[in-house]
Amino acid sequence: MKKWLSLIAVAALSVGLLAGCGSSDSKNESASKDSGKLVVYTPNSESIINTIIPLFEKETGITVELISAGTGELMKRVQSEKSNPYADVMFGGGYSLYMENADLFENYVSPNDQYLLEGHRNTSGFATPYISDGxxxxxxxxxxxxxxxxxxxxxxxxxxxxxxxxxxxxxxxxxxxxxxxxxxxxxxxxxxxxxxxxxxxxxxxxxxxxxxxxxxxxxxxxxxxxxxxxxxxxxxxxxxxxxxxxxxxxxxxxxxFLDAVSGIVKGTKNLDNAKKFIDFILFKEAQDAFGLELTNRPLRTDAQLGSHMKPMTxxxxxxxxxxxxxxxxxxxxxxxxxxxxxxxx
Incomplete structure (x- = not known):
């Protein structure tokens, strides 16, 4: 299992991100008063974590603290911490479980949501689809x-x-x-x-x-x-x-095809950073990484796919x-x- 993108790939993706790589994407560049860190709860695989998280850290300068466990276990932890949240973002898990715990998440629809496939957009207001599995x-x-x-x-x-x-x-x-x-x-x-x-x-x-x-x-x-x-x-x-x-x-x-989604934990202490993360996983270069480096299906209409993936169309x-x-x-x-x-x- 590949644990990291090659240095060349990271550099290429980072250059693309810093250059904007298409004015259609929003990177949420508002001034942040956050701590410079982001706590992410995730049930995702090691391959996803070791590909997407380093790209996000390199692009934003934000340091990510990861807590990995099963989706149900993490959702119970978010519920138990409701009065004083430790997590900023829940990264992964199915749509249904988020709907059952809607009170745990902040409303946020990324500007990049508009570039996702029809039927795979954030219609709930708080659960952002980013990959799909069929x-x-x-x-x-x-x-x-x-x-x-x-x-x-x-x-x-x-x-x-x-x-x-x-x-x-x-x-x-x-x-x-x-x-x-x-x-x-x-x-x-x-x-x-x-x-x-x-x-x-x-x-x-x-x-x-x-x-x-x-x-x-x-x-x-x-x-x-x-x-x-x-x-x-x-x-x-x-x-x-x-x-x-x-x-x-x-x-x-x-x-x-059912979507994996991500959401911002209600009461997060790092709201701007959390929004940047949601924006990032929908950014074209991150979506391309899902389709080319990994075996997950990206949801952007213009995302690239490797030969191991059949176009959704x-x-x-x-x-x-x-x-x-x-x-x-x-x-x-x-x-x-x-x-x-x-x-x-």
Whole structure:
């Protein structure tokens, strides 16, 4: 895993930032009365942290103190510190969790928000999307042979019985995202018989095989244990980038992409610095770093992508009803368990 951008890359990006690199971006250059530091709580991967944070520090001169942990744990910490916040920014985590904790965040919409893709902008007023990850199929090219896998429907092929890697939606967030994606793609919503009938037929083709977790799903395909995985784009693109014998399939019925977001903690002692951070992660050079150096999908319309990433314009996208899914997650999981139990008898 690359821990730092090369010195040349950092220098090039920094020069671009200092020169403005396009007058369309705002860097929030208002005079700051802040302390010169920024406390960032983040559940993000080491690769994201070690790429984006040094760029921000070099561009702004602000020193970042990082606290890394799981999203839920960090959100509980922000809640417990509500009367005297330690964090300035929460960097990462899903939209739904931010919506459930709206009272913890300052309202701020970056001037750079306007350059993001439609459907991936800050409409809440406080949660800023910066990258997106989608439900995909990961196929082992050494094992696929002449079996066609282009869609969810193709996964019902009897030749794939017992050869599909999947995790449990009751315990894996990526598996739950796949479940709601399938329901939307195959039934049009989350309650239709058509969608749930498809899920039942897919469960039959899993042949009772459920992976221990989301990482085991994509790893099992990359290692040649399974032909295809129901997984997500970030680790899949990482395998492609490293030259593993795999390819990413975006279901022809449509893929749902869910955003990782960032927000300013309400009551922050370094508000100007926090705004600069939100502006920075939407700045073109930072977004290019997500798409070129990392395996995350940037959200700017003009962001560059490496060859390991497919342009969003070439993917059929589906919109998830995030409010409905958040409110009905328990019942969706319960329905899945019922279907799985019935089919597996």
């Amino acid at each position: 439900s995909v199929l990961l196929v082992n090219t050494n094992l696929i042979g002449d079996i066609k896998i282009e869609s969810y429907a193709d996964l019902l092929n009897p030749a794939l019985k017992g050869k599909i890697a999947s995790a449990d939606p009751a315990s894996s967030s990526s598996a739950f995202a796949q479940l709601t994606n399938m329901l939307k793609a195959m039934g049009g919503d989350y309650t239709s018989d058509a969608g749930w009938n498809y899920v039942g037929e897919l469960v039959k083709n899993l042949d009772g095989k459920i992976a221990s977790g989301s990482s085991a799903v994509h790893k099992s395909v990359a290692d040649g244990e399974y032909v295809v995985a129901l997984t997500y784009e970030d680790p899949s693109a990482s395998y492609v980038k490293s030259g593993a014998p795999v390819k990413i399939v975006y279901p022809t019925e449509g893929a749902v 070439e993917i059929k996208l589906l919109d998830e009803d995030k409010d409905y899914v958040r409110a009905n997650k328990a019942s969706i999981v319960e329905k899945y368990i019922d279907v799985f139990t019935t089919v597996s008898k």
